[in-house]
Amino acid sequence: MSQNISKSHRQTRVVKGLVSLAAIAVIAFSLGPVWQISASTVLPDGFAEEQYAIGLTDPTAMAFAPDPCPSSGTPVHRLFVCEKEGTVRVFRNGILQANPFLTVTADTRGERGLDGICFDPNFTANGYVYVYYTIRQADLSLPTHNRLSRFTADPAHPDRALPGSETPIMEMDDLSPTSYIHNGAALRFGPDGKLYISTGENGNPPNSQSVNTVLGKILRINPVPENPDGTNPESTFPSDNAFYNSATGKNRAIYVLGLRNPFTFAFQRGTGRMFIDDVGASTWEEINEGFSGKNYGWPTTEGPAVPPVHGLTNPIYAYQHFTGTPQGCAITGGDFYNPAPLCSGDSPFGFPSSYAGQYFFLDYCRDWIYTMDPNHIDPTSQYGFHQINVFATGTHGYPVYLTIGPDRNLYYISRLDSAVYQIHYPASLSPTIGTQPADMLVGQGWPATFSVDASGVPPLHYRWQRNGVDIQGAADSPSYTIQNPTVAGDNGARFSCRVTNFYGGITSRGALLTVITEQPPVATINSPGPYTYYNTGDTMTFSGSAVDGHDIVTGDPQDGVLGPNAFTWEILFEHHPLNNPNHHTHPFFPRTSGIAGGTVRLNFGEKDPDVWYRIIFTARDSYGLSTTVVRDVLPHLTHLSFNTSPTALNLRLEGVKKNAPFDFWSVVNTKRTIGADTPQKVNGLTYDFYSWSDGGPRYHNIDAPPSNTAYVANFWKRPAWGAITANPNPVQLTGGSNTGVTTIFWSFQQPRETGCERVRGSFCKMLPITSRLRPSLLSIRLRCMSLQQRLRALLLLIRILSLQIRTE
Numbered sequence: 001m002s003q004n005i006s007k008s009h010r011q012t013r014v015v016k017g018l019v020s021l022a023a024i025a026v027i028a029f030s031l032g033p034v035w036q037i038s039a040s041t042v043l044p045d046g047f048a049e050e051q052y053a054i055g056l057t058d059p060t061a062m063a064f065a066p067d068p069c070p071s072s073g074t075p076v077h078r079l080f081v082c083e084k085e086g087t088v089r090v091f092r093n094g095i096l097q098a099n100p101f102l103t104v105t106a107d108t109r110g111e112r113g114l115d116g117i118c119f120d121p122n123f124t125a126n127g128y129v130y131v132y133y134t135i136r137q138a139d140l141s142l143p144t145h146n147r148l149s150r151f152t153a154d155p156a157h158p159d160r161a162l163p164g165s166e167t168p169i170m171e172m173d174d175l176s177p178t179s180y181i182h183n184g185a186a187l188r189f190g191p192d193g194k195l196y197i198s199t200g201e202n203g204n205p206p207n208s209q210s211v212n213t214v215l216g217k218i219l220r221i222n223p224v225p226e227n228p229d230g231t232n233p234e235s236t237f238p239s240d241n242a243f244y245n246s247a248t249g250k251n252r253a254i255y256v257l258g259l260r261n262p263f264t265f266a267f268q269r270g271t272g273r274m275f276i277d278d279v280g281a282s283t284w285e286e287i288n289e290g291f292s293g294k295n296y297g298w299p300t301t302e303g304p305a306v307p308p309v310h311g312l313t314n315p316i317y318a319y320q321h322f323t324g325t326p327q328g329c330a331i332t333g334g335d336f337y338n339p340a341p342l343c344s345g346d347s348p349f350g351f352p353s354s355y356a357g358q359y360f361f362l363d364y365c366r367d368w369i370y371t372m373d374p375n376h377i378d379p380t381s382q383y384g385f386h387q388i389n390v391f392a393t394g395t396h397g398y399p400v401y402l403t404i405g406p407d408r409n410l411y412y413i414s415r416l417d418s419a420v421y422q423i424h425y426p427a428s429l430s431p432t433i434g435t436q437p438a439d440m441l442v443g444q445g446w447p448a449t450f451s452v453d454a455s456g457v458p459p460l461h462y463r464w465q466r467n468g469v470d471i472q473g474a475a476d477s478p479s480y481t482i483q484n485p486t487v488a489g490d491n492g493a494r495f496s497c498r499v500t501n502f503y504g505g506i507t508s509r510g511a512l513l514t515v516i517t518e519q520p521p522v523a524t525i526n527s528p529g530p531y532t533y534y535n536t537g538d539t540m541t542f543s544g545s546a547v548d549g550h551d552i553v554t555g556d557p558q559d560g561v562l563g564p565n566a567f568t569w570e571i572l573f574e575h576h577p578l579n580n581p582n583h584h585t586h587p588f589f590p591r592t593s594g595i596a597g598g599t600v601r602l603n604f605g606e607k608d609p610d611v612w613y614r615i616i617f618t619a620r621d622s623y624g625l626s627t628t629v630v631r632d633v634l635p636h637l638t639h640l641s642f643n644t645s646p647t648a649l650n651l652r653l654e655g656v657k658k659n660a661p662f663d664f665w666s667v668v669n670t671k672r673t674i675g676a677d678t679p680q681k682v683n684g685l686t687y688d689f690y691s692w693s694d695g696g697p698r699y700h701n702i703d704a705p706p707s708n709t710a711y712v713a714n715f716w717k718r719p720a721w722g723a724i725t726a727n728p729n730p731v732q733l734t735g736g737s738n739t740g741v742t743t744i745f746w747s748f749q750q751p752r753e754t755g756c757e758r759v760r761g762s763f764c765k766m767l768p769i770t771s772r773l774r775p776s777l778l779s780i781r782l783r784c785m786s787l788q789q790r791l792r793a794l795l796l797l798i799r800i801l802s803l804q805i806r807t808e
Contacts, residue, residue: 040394040453040454040455040460040478041392041393041394041395041396041421041423041434041453041455042392042393042394042455042458043391043392043423043455044391045429045457046352046425046426046427046429047392047423047424047425047426047427047455048423048424048425048427048428048432048434048455048456049392049395049421049422049423049424049434049453049455050421050422050424050432050433050434050435051417051419051420051421051422051434051435051453052079052091052094052411052419052420052421052422053079053081053091053094053096053419053420054096054418054419054420055089055096056081056083056089056096056418056419056420057083057084057085057418057591058083058084058085058113058415058418058587058590058591059081059082059083059084059413059415059418059419059420060082060083060084060113060114060115060400060401060413060415061081061082061114061115061116061117061185061186061400061401061413062079062080062081062082062117062401062403062411062413062420063079063080063117063118063119063403064077064078064079064080064403064405064406065077065078065079065080065119065123066119066121066123066124066406067124067406068124069343069344069345070343070345072344072345073345074345074346075343075345075346075406075407076092076093077092077093077405077406077407078090078091078092078159079091079094079405079411079420080101080117080129081413081420082114082115082116082117082131083114084106084108084113084114084115084587084590085106085108085113085114085590086103086104086105086106086108086113086114086133087100087101087102087103087114088100088101088102088103088114088117088129088131089101090159091420092159094422097159099159099160100160101129101151101153101159101160101161102129102131102151102160102161102166104131104133104149104166105135105136106133106134106135106136107134107135107136107137107140107144108134108136108587108590109140109180109588109589110179110180110181110573110586110587110588110604110605111180111181111182111183111200111586111587112134112144112146112175112180112183113133113134113183113587114131114132114133115132115133115134115183115184115185116130116131116132116133116184116185116186116187116197116198117129117130117131117132117187118130118187118188118189118195119189120189120223121189121193123153126152127152127153127154127155127158128150128151128152128153129150129151129152129153129161130148130149130150130151130169130187130195130223131148131149131151131187132146132147132148132149132185132187132197133146133147133149134146134147134175134183135147141177143174143175143177144174144175145171145172145173145174145175146171146172146175146183146185146199147168147170147171147172148168148169148170148171148172148187148197148223149166149167149168149169150165150166150167150168150169150223150225151165151166151167152165152167167225168225168226168230169221169223169224169225169226169236170197170219170221170226170232170236170250170253171226171230171250172199172214172215172250173213173214173215173250175202176202176203176204176605177603178536178537178603178605178671179202179203179204179603179604179605180203180588180603180604180605181200181202181203181261181586181604181605181606182200182201182202182203182216182260182261182279183199183200183202183261184197184198184199184200184261184262184263185197185198185199185200186198186262186263186264186265188265188266188267190220190267190272190274191267191272192272194220194221194222194238195220195221195222195223196218196219196220196255196265196274197218197219197220197221197253198217198218198219198259198262198263198264198265198276199214199215199216199217199218199219199262200215200216200259200260200261200262201215201216201259201260201261201298202215202216202605203605203606203607204654204673205260205298205299205654205655205656206299206654206655206673208257208258208259208260208298208299209257209258209295209298209299209300209655210257211243211246211247211251211254211257212247212251213251214250214251214253214254216257216258216259216260216298217254217255217256217257217259218254218255218256218259218262218265218276218290219253219254219255220238220241220253220255220292221236221237221238221253222235222236222237222238223236224236231249231250232249232250236250236253237250237252237253240292241253241254241255241292242254242255242256242292242293243257243293255290255292255293256276256290256291256292256293256294256295256296257294257295257296258294258295258296258297258298258300258312258313259276259278259288259296259298260278260279260280260281260298260299260302261278261279262276262277262278262279263277263278263279263330263331263332263333263400264277264332264333264334264335264400264401264402265277265290265334266334266335266336266359267336268336268338268357268359268374269336269338269339269340270338273289273336273374274289274290274291275287275288275289275290275316275334275336275359275374276288276289276290276296277331277332277333277334277361278296278298278315278331279330279331279332280302280303280318280321280330280331281299281302282302282321282608283302283303283320283321284302284303284304284315284318284319284320284321285318285319285320285321285328285329285330285331285363286303286315286317286318286331287315287316287317287318287331287334287359287361287372288313288315288316289316291313294313295311295312295313296312296313296315297309297312297313297314299654299655299656300312300655300656300657301314302656303315303318303320304318304383304385306382306383314383314384315385316385316386317372317385317386317388318383318385319331319363321582322582326363326366326368326370326388326390327366327581327582328363328364328365328366328368328582329363329364329365329366329575329576329582329584330363330364330365330584331361331362331363331364332362332363332364332399332400332401333361333362333399333400333401333402333403333412333413334359334360334361334362334402335359335360335402335403335404335410336357336358336359336360336374336404337351337355337356337357337358337359337360337371337404337410338356338357338404339404339405339406339408340406342406342407342408343406346406346407346408347407349408349424349425349426350408350425351408351410351425352425355371357373357374357375358371358372358373358374359371359372359373359374360391360402360404360410361402362395362399362400362402362412363399364398364399364400364584365398365581365582365583365584366581366582367393367394367395367396367397367399368390368391368392368393368394368395369390369391369392369395369399369402369410369412370388370389370390370391371388371389371391372386372387372388373386373387373388374386392423395412395414395421396414396416396417396419396421396453397414397415397416397417398414398415398416398584398585399412399413399414399415400412400413400415401413405422407424409422409423409424409425410422410423410424411423416585421434427455427456428456428503428504429456429457429501429503429504430456430457430500430501430503430504430505430506431454431455431456431460431499431500431501431504431505431506432454432455432456432506433452433453433454433499433506433508434453434454434455435451435452435453436452436508436509436511437450437451437452437495437496437497437508437509437510437511438450438451438511439511439512439513439514440511440512440513440514441514441515441516441624441625442485442513442514442515442516442625443515443516443517443518443519443520443549443552443625444485444486444487444515444516444517444519444552444553445484445485445486445519445552446485446519446520447481447482447483447484447485448481448482448485448513448515449479449480449481450464450479450480450481450495450497450511451478451479451480452478452479452497452499452508453478454478454499454506454508456499456501456503457501457502457503458501459501460499460500460501461476461499461500461501462475462476462477462478462497462498462499463476463497463498463499463500464480464495464496464497464498465495465496465497465498465507466493466494466495467493467494467510468494468496468510470498478497480495480497482495482513485513485515486515487515487516487517487553490513490515491513491514491515491516492512492513492514493512493513494510494511494512494513495510495511495513496508496509496510496511516623516625517551517552517553517554518549518551518552518558518621518623518625519548519549519550519551519552519558519625520549520621520625520626520627521546521547521548521549521559521562521566521619521620521621521625521626521627522546522547522548522549522627523544523545523546523617523618523619523627523628523629524544524545524546524629525542525543525544525615525617525629525631526543526544526545526597527541527542527543527597528540528541528542528615528631528633530631532631532633533633533634533635533636534602534613534633534634534635534636534667535602535635535636535667535668535669535706536602536603536635536667536668536669536670536671536703536704537601537602537603537669538601538602538669539599539600539601539602540599540600540601540602540613540633541597541598541599542569542571542597542598542599542600542615542617543596543597544567544569544596544597544617544619544629545561545562546561546562546566546567546619546627547560547561547562548560548561548562548621549621549625558621558622558623559621559622559623562619562621563596564594564595564596565593565594566619566620566621567593567594567595567596567617567618567619568591568592568593568617568618568619568620569589569591569592569593569595569597569598569615569616569617569618570589570590570591570592570615570616571588571589571600571613571614571615571616572585572586572587572588572613572614572616573585573586573587573588573604573606573611573613574586574611574612574613574614574632575606575608575610575611576610576611577610580610585614586604586606588600588604588613602633607654607666607670607672609635609637609664609665609666609667611635611667612632612633612634612635613632613633614630614631614632614633615630615631615632615633616628616629616630617629617630617631635667635668636667636668636706637665637666637667637668638665638666638667638668638704638705638706638707638708638709639663639664639665639666639708639709640663640664640665640666640672640704640708640709640710640711641661641662641663641708641709641710641711642658642660642661642662642663642674642710642711642712642713643660643661643710643711643712643713644660644661644676644712644713644714644715645712645713645714645715646715646717647682647687647715647717648660648661648682649676649680649682649687649713649715650676650677650680651674651675651676651713652673652674652675652676652677652699653672653673653674654672654673655673655675657677660713666704667704668704668705668706669703669704670703670704671701671702671703671704672701672702672703672704673699673700673701673702674692674696674699674700674701674702674711675698675699675700676689676692676698676699676713676715677689678698678715679718680715685717685718686717686718687715687716687717687718688715688716688718689713689714689715690714690715690716691713691714692711692712692713692714693710693711693712693713693714694711
């Protein structure tokens, strides 16, 4: 960590458009989340969206319990939602239950945590629920891994798991200690009754192509309990798995490979077709159709390969990050609209028949939902992609885990709002309110913002009202801010919004504004200081302090100096500048209360240089007033360039083939894997790798150095185009007590001198004598020999050439 940076680095960050290095935002909130979120989801006519499940902390995945229909009355649909920190919460028809279904101790660094859940097909009889989470070691420096476990619902209390019922099913491979990304974790039972599991490649692309690891795959198993030593019994792995005979151990679970981060996948009811949503790197997001034994190309390819690469399977649909329509950054949810039959007590509705069989999918950054037709190809697509159509835009922030519920409605999680939203049909063409304005508590003089989320046929118009009367000058907007409220003039006022369109209107609830004379605390991040920069792997200490305010009327002190019990910390890993449409956030250090500060190691694992960490510090006093400040810590960057000599050839970066020369920016100390394939052929000539300019082996890791660095892979050009056959071959040369050999090369296009390679002393390697051309083109240089040895070698060569020459 450092608090200065070279001028060149500083200019680089300005060019790349990241946020101000000293940006510190101060926001006062109470009785609600720190960030007030407002979205106006645009849906097709007749659809509406509403907030279905709230009260969550960092939700990651969800699944509806396959409960049987009741004999009479309204069915109860139970939604189980995973929280990253390790709890599963239960909602009954949208109502959060007091007790969690289960709690596990999860490692929550980066994308790790409790990230997957599904129900056994025979759940009604056995009560089995499966979850996928990263185990937390008591010593965080020790290796960790993801675990698939089974829990059993308590028959007497079905919204809770039986205590002690956790049964480990499978332990995945150890995760990298320096990469917290690409976790996968989706779980589904297939139509064949097998359990399918998605696993990310943990930020190490070669994992995806290796059958010696389960990472970067879809796995297929029989979910039987693992052995006491953590291994799996033979019955775990179906013998018809594609790699059952070629892999060993748990790797026999591999169903497909060549995936980067298969965030979710789904099976189509009726047909059994499997679609896999694979999050891409820098260019493409993919939907792949899953077939046993297929290889989807990562890291050899990303997106569609043109022409197709033998042995690799192209996606049936993919979209790019910065060109085409749609655009996005990460495909994080998808499901088929083939819902199960409704219970007799359910509302007899569902999406229009035109949506039957369509595949709904969403993007994490661009806040949209599209549909894809599994049965029709777009005739205008140069890649043969399937047809798509936009379904929703402006969804709530950072959507993940789209699913179709038993009530035939569509559900998705908003990571930004920590809530689940429902999209249903039919709805009135006139507006409906999805999220009502929330009550607000502020200190006198501090702004208060009210927001409403509505859907309906656009355009929608908003009239904000105070105590039922239109507010003059209020903007036609889904949010309204009162800038300088006072106790005397504004305490107790209620703010509502009238939302209208061509077909009618609706008025929201009146949200209560409470204004008190007490003032919010003054919060300060003490460390790291402003203008702090980091290298990958640095250890960062964060700390803060807060002093409560004084009553704005009486001047009386309030709580004075606040202690750690008033503090809450969170650190986010930010990807891309805030003004980039593909900007998104990854959790890094989970929201933690009651600490004065802490220490973290900055090794999230992302290779992209367009990243930084955001520290969020909140101090809350006894009156319920809070202040939040943020500090951004940006990276030191270095410029790396790669080339080959003596001509332009291919290299590999993180296992991905790239044409030399190429260059890129990297965060200092980020680990990169570089390599060179050998031999390589260009224009009929063959080149053999022999060294890297940094002295490393052919494939090796580098830690991006602090100064700009060039790496060159050196190759020998083979001058030989043919073969001379000698018997014996290699030829033994004897001189005194030493032995050696002469290697003879020639080239039809470019005769060259070459010779043997000294091993030690006057010894030389024994190499075959090879060529394919007439001896008249021969050019020889003899080295590593005494004069007497050279004369003997020449005489022997003449003898060889006169007795056995094979030419083409």
